[in-house]
Amino acid sequence: MADAAAVQETIEAPVTVSEAGGILQLTLASAPANALSIAMMEALKGALERARDDDAVRVIVLRSEGKVFCAGHDLKELTAHRADADRGREFFEETMRLCAGLMQTIVRHPKPVIAEVSGVATAAGCQLVASCDLAVAGEAARFATPGVNIGLFCSTPMVALSRNVSRKHAMEMLLTGEMIDAQTALSFGLVNRVVPQETLNQTAMNFAQTIASKSPLTLKIGKEAFYAQDEMALSQAYDYTVRVMVENMMARDAEEGIGAFIEKRAPEWKGK
Template sequence: MAEIVAMKRLEQEGPVLAKQSEGILRLTLAHPPANALSLAVMAALKAQLDRARDDASVRVVVLAASGKVFCAGHDLKELTASRADPDRGRAFFERTFAECSALMQAIVNSPKPVIAAVDGLATAAGLQLVASCDLAIASQEAAFCTPGVNIGLFCSTPMVALSRNVSRKQAMEMLLTGETIDAATAKEFGLVNRVVPREYLNQVVTKYAQTIASKSPLTLKIGKEAFYAQAEMGLAEAYDHTARVMTENMLARDAEEGIGAFIGKRKPEWKGE
């Protein structure tokens, strides 16, 4: 009964709906039509990610959205309203972009794999949200853009995540033109992993999440941390770092159990240590 009550409490918490089942925490942006990243929304998402980070029962996080727009980026009305402040909004702008950057880094730095389930338009900081996730599965109706250049506000912070997913030429094409690309082009660019019919999106995302959730949580944590760390290193430094990581990983109980299970042709029993 306590678990059911806790589940209801999570589902009713703010502009982000949370539901957990079998190790998969599904976070849904639930303030259509724009699902914009206001300060309240970013705080709610960050709080859920922080909670998941320290919750051993959470193995995988899925980010989704309700409505026809996945996420339209920052709340431009909220930003514009702050121009009436004595500093013309400077302090509010700084806070907004700092909190957005912290949110994106929380996704990357989370020990739990994060999967974006994209159905609809992901624009500007909404695209940044998708690009920050470890995996992204899109419906055929999904679309992506960094249109800031069209309104005099270059998508500089979304550029960080975008340029770490696609080639420089493709990133600059999106950033300089502001034009929208469809899901197939996003897959070609490397922004998403798979494109599926809308009616199968949840099914495919759940399959990915269940597959990942079945692995050792410690191994996932070690691997995700090492992936992003080595990506910022030179070749020799990356090999030195990952060799040390693999040595420590080999000493973990889960590696001993997993290798033993493979040799003994049995299913491993993960302990997370």
């Protein structure tokens, strides 16, 4: 981030963090592949969990260094454990469960998470993009779930992918393993915007700044309700969201926001 007020540090080797103006940027910094090794996933999950209770953080932007956003799991790390007594079964389960936990941490995080996709996002890297609440891609970005090409169907990436795009588009990606370009990803609904590379970070930051200006309590309520109702039947979803709306109306921020709208002034959010 160009803002001189930003404080930047290395959390753990694979991930760097900078925060300013309520926006936390987490950067995958293990080029060239930015693979989801155990170390990378633990670093990301740890950073996200710390941000959960940090009142200074309103929005999270997930980005990367290099030409690859994220190439998915570290296949060399996985293959090395073929020499284990159980042929790697325990390590494979640890890896997949950690990855599933990371993706759920993003979805269940009380703060919005935006993917800023520069370059290639494949397999679990594509899953990472699909798990975020919003995604902005550079024009050269490409996406794939290519496990089928190496005898390993992208079953866990399928969970996030199928919750973002239509069944036929998801199956097209999963069954062919072929790369799709950024404009195709936009048409599929995998990303929100496709922009020139030179404006990618600014576009993601514009999204983040707009969202960060809202009541943090309202964002938390809304994000949780969105994912909860999405898995309910219609009548159940309405019953649930009626309760959510009533509780939201009782919040001080809703009282302040409605009052500010009526009085034609800027609201002052308290997060209560």
